[in-house]
Amino acid sequence: MSVFYGYRGMLVAPTGVTNFASEPIQQVGSTDEYVITDLSTRMTRSFLLSATESDFTPSSGTITGITPEVASVNITGATAPVTLSSTNLVVATMQVIGGFHDWELTIEENLVDTTTFSGGGRVYRQFTPVVTGWSAVARRFWVDERFTVDVASTMQEIGDAPFVVHFILSNAALEGYRYSGFCTIEDVSIDEMVGGVTSEVVRFRGYGTIRFRTKDN
Amino acid sequence: MAVYTGTDGRIAVQAPSGDLTSPSAPSATNLVGQVTDWSLSVQKDILDVTALGKTYREHKGGLLSWTAEVTAIWDVADTSLNQDELEEMVVSDHGGTLATGDGVQINLYTDYTSGAGSRQVYYGAALVERADIVQRIGSTVTVRYSLRGNGKLGFTSTGS
Numbered sequence: 127m128s129v130f131y132g133y134r135g136m137l138v139a140p141t142g143v144t145n146f147a148s149e150p151i152q153q154v155g156s157t158d159e160y161v162i163t164d165l166s167t168r169m170t171r172s173f174l175l176s177a178t179e180s181d182f183t184p185s186s187g188t189i190t191g192i193t194p195e196v197a198s199v200n201i202t203g204a205t206a207p208v209t210l211s212s213t214n215l216v217v218a219t220m221q222v223i224g225g226f227h228d229w230e231l232t233i234e235e236n237l238v239d240t241t242t243f244s245g246g247g248r249v250y251r252q253f254t255p256v257v258t259g260w261s262a263v264a265r266r267f268w269v270d271e272r273f274t275v276d277v278a279s280t281m282q283e284i285g286d287a288p289f290v291v292h293f294i295l296s297n298a299a300l301e302g303y304r305y306s307g308f309c310t311i312e313d314v315s316i317d318e319m320v321g322g323v324t325s326e327v328v329r330f331r332g333y334g335t336i337r338f339r340t341k342d343n
Numbered sequence: 344m345a346v347y348t349g350t351d352g353r354i355a356v357q358a359p360s361g362d363l364t365s366p367s368a369p370s371a372t373n374l375v376g377q378v379t380d381w382s383l384s385v386q387k388d389i390l391d392v393t394a395l396g397k398t399y400r401e402h403k404g405g406l407l408s409w410t411a412e413v414t415a416i417w418d419v420a421d422t423s424l425n426q427d428e429l430e431e432m433v434v435s436d437h438g439g440t441l442a443t444g445d446g447v448q449i450n451l452y453t454d455y456t457s458g459a460g461s462r463q464v465y466y467g468a469a470l471v472e473r474a475d476i477v478q479r480i481g482s483t484v485t486v487r488y489s490l491r492g493n494g495k496l497g498f499t500s501t502g503s
Contacts, residue, residue: 128377128418130484228479233433235472237491241406244364250495251408252363254444255470258433293476295417295484303420305434305476337436340420 130295130303137226137264138170138292140218148185148209151199154343158190158200160208165298165341170220171197172290175308175333177216185209195290195306195337218290225266225326231293231305233260233336260307260332262293268316268324286310288333298341307336347463353455354378354413356428358441359448359468363494369450369466373441376424377416379485383451383465385409385496409492411451411469417476417484429488432471446470446493467496 150163162168173194182189187204197217199210237253288308295303313329354375360367388405419426422438428447431439441447446468454463473489 128421129416130418130478132479132482132484135478135480135484228477230478231476233474235433235470237470237472248495249406250363250467250492251406253470253491253493255432293478295478301420335435338419338430338434339436343436 132228134296134300135226135229136292136294136297137223137229138220138294139223140172140289141221142219143174143215144217144219145215146182146210146212146217148211151184151208151210153204153206153208154198158202159193159198159343160184160201160204160210161196161198161343165302168197169292169294169298169302169304172218172220172292172306173197174216174218175288177214181212181214181216183211183213185211193337195308195335196339196343198343220290220292223266225269226264227266229262229264229293231260231262231336233258260309260336261312262291262309262330262332264328264330266326266328268326291330302339302341305336305338308333347453349380351452351454351456352378352381353452354381355450355452356425356441357448357450359443359445359493363445363468366448366467366495366497369448369462369464369497369499371450371452371455371462373425373428375413375415375426375429376421377418377426379414379416381411381413381451383409383411407496409467409496410472411449411490411492413449413488413490415486415488417486419486426486429471429490430474430486433474446490449490462499462501464500465496465498468493 151160152163177194179189184201187201189199191200235258236256238256240254241251288310293305309330309332312331315327318324356373357370386408390403390405392403393400419430427437428439428441431437432442449469450464450466452464469490469492471488472491475487478484
């Protein structure tokens, strides 16, 4: 039986942009997907929403797709070992956001009632899935307007462009389980109470797919 | 009078039969691991058929529907626990293989006695309408799946 202790969680968000300079990447099983070889680096990288295949150049093979949320590329015809370079500063460097003590991730699927005439007999409703969306709530002890002293931007300075957040259940040494997706900040609220600790609640609204990854991908 | 305790309960998943009006017989394989509780709710639409001249409202039963909730200690990465078969329907990149467009068939056991041929189980195809993954300091990571029944809910009782 496996349990994952809550205190090992982390939230990771972008703090800057960079280019890959011959970054070692490795194939995921027998698929065409290649991820950053070093797991700790992989868990602190993503691509900007504006990134395209033409921004990336592998040491061999041809890029056929990218998955920005998890900083991976699809390559055909590559010969190991493979490295990846990029231009146009579309790689986001990410850091742990300090002060958080819990997060809740909610993924919801819109179901449309598609029950039709049955001609008689007991009938149960039937449904068809349509669109999936996600959101998250995270709570932290408020320190200052910034996430940590090392984070360049405050929550309110990030702006309207969706950015990737990694909701990490366990760090690289413990399998690196995480959910990753683009999101925007929907709400930030700060509570100050006499006799209490100043606390902050941040609500994220997902933009596109939420992905689950482990140390293997 | 028989009493069933929580330790007798289980959940299993299987590929839906493709016929939402007649789900497949429940299979005891593909148990969903680390489940701490499940709940099942069945609802019937109540149609008001009160006509002029009546003093009291009159009703008829309409369509049936059902929902279920499953709470587990999270470990989607361990495919032997089959949590990925549920989460596959709402999160990309899981390796679940049982779900179709109709969902997965979920088998909710109130009495599961492995190997003794005794089963009390509700079963039917279901879609995951919502997944809540929660990580808090001082607790373990948990997941709660809110399921919406898609078609008939069956019940079977075998053995003694």
